[in-house]
Amino acid sequence: MRGYHAVSFRDLADDLGIKSASVHYHFPQKEDLGLALVARYSERFFAALNGHAAKAKSRPEKIKAFCKTYEEALKSSDKNCLCGMLGAESRGLPDQLKQAVAAFFDANIKWIWQALPADMEAGQRKATAAQIVATLQGAMMLSISLGSPKTFENAAKGLIASHA
Amino acid sequence: MRGYHAVSFRDLADDLGIKSASVHYHFPQKEDLGLALVARYSERFFAALNGHAAKAKSRPEKIKAFCKTYEEALKSSDKNCLCGMLGAESRGLPDQLKQAVAAFFDANIKWIWQALPADMEAGQRKATAAQIVATLQGAMMLSISLGSPKTFENAAKGLIASHA
C-alpha cells in the first residue's frame, strides 16, 4: 500500500490475479475496502501487542513490548504502518475511514497509558503515552522515507532509554 | 495539501482562480510542483528553526526551539508537515521527490544531532537525534488525525521532559 489515493482497484486486482469488478463485489466502494483493511490491521496489531505484552510485568517491559510490535510490523513488510500512512493523508480521506484510523491511534494511546503506573502524575502520564505512540509512528515513517531500518532502531532505543 | 496523489492540477488551479494549463506553464510535470513545494517548505522551516535557535545556548533550549518550530507549523496551518505527509506516502512518490523529502529528514536529524553535546556517547547521540525528529513528526500526524492539538503538546511535553 502506498496511500489511499495511490492505489486503484485495478492495481489491486492485478496483484491478486483477478479483475477489478471482482474486488467491487467484495468491497462495493473504495471506502469499504479501506475500512476492512484498517479493521484487519488493527485486530492483528493488538493481537500481536497483547501477545508480546503477556509476560511483560514491569513498565519498561511493556514499553519494550510496544516497541517490538511496531518493529516487527516494520521489518516483516518493509512497509509503513497502514494507519500511519492513512493518518498522514487524513484530511483527504472519506469520513468513516478517517474516524477508523483515528480510533486506531486512540486505542494505541489508551493501551500504553494504562500500562503506565497509576500513581504517575496525570499530566505526565498522558504526555508520556502520547509521546510513545508519536515516536514509534514517526520512527516508522522516517525509516521508510530514509530507507534506513537503523533510524527506527535508533529512535526506539532513545525512547526506551528515556523511560527505563 | 492532502497528499501528493490527492491533489490535482485542476483543484489547485481552481483555488488560485486560474486554469490548470497555467499551472503546467510554471510546473510542467507534477513532480516539478512537488519539488518546488518541498524546497520552499524546507527553506522556510530551517529559517524559522535557526531563528528560534539563535538565542538558545543550552541543549534543552535548542530542543525546545526545535519543538517550537514544529508546533508553530502545526498551529499556523492546522495542517501536517508537508514532508511528514509526503514521507508517509514515500513509496508512491516519483524518485526525485522521494529523495527531496528524505533529504529534509536527513537535515532535520543532522540539525538536532549537532545541537547535542559532542561528548555524548556516539550511539546515544544518534539515537536521541532520531528520537526527537521521530517524536515530532509522529506527534504532528497524530494531532491532525485525532483532530486534537493537545496530542502534539503532550508528546512534545513528554519529549522535553525526557531530555531536560
Next chain:
DNA sequence: AGTAATCTATCTATCGATAGGTAGACACGT
C-alpha cells in the same frame, strides 16, 4: 438447483499533459 464469486464489457468523470493562441509588458534600433 441454487448460491457465491468471478468474468466481460462498458459507463461517466477526472486525471496529467499538450497544442496553439492571445493580451500585455518590456526592450530595441532606427
Next chain:
DNA sequence: ACGTGTCTACCTATCGATAGATAGATTACT
C-alpha cells in the same frame, strides 16, 4: 516616437489514460 520582436502568463480546447463504479453473463461450489 514608432513599429518590431520577445517574453510572460494566462487562455481554450483537446488528448490518451485511468479512475471508481455498474450491469449482466458465466463459472464454480455444495
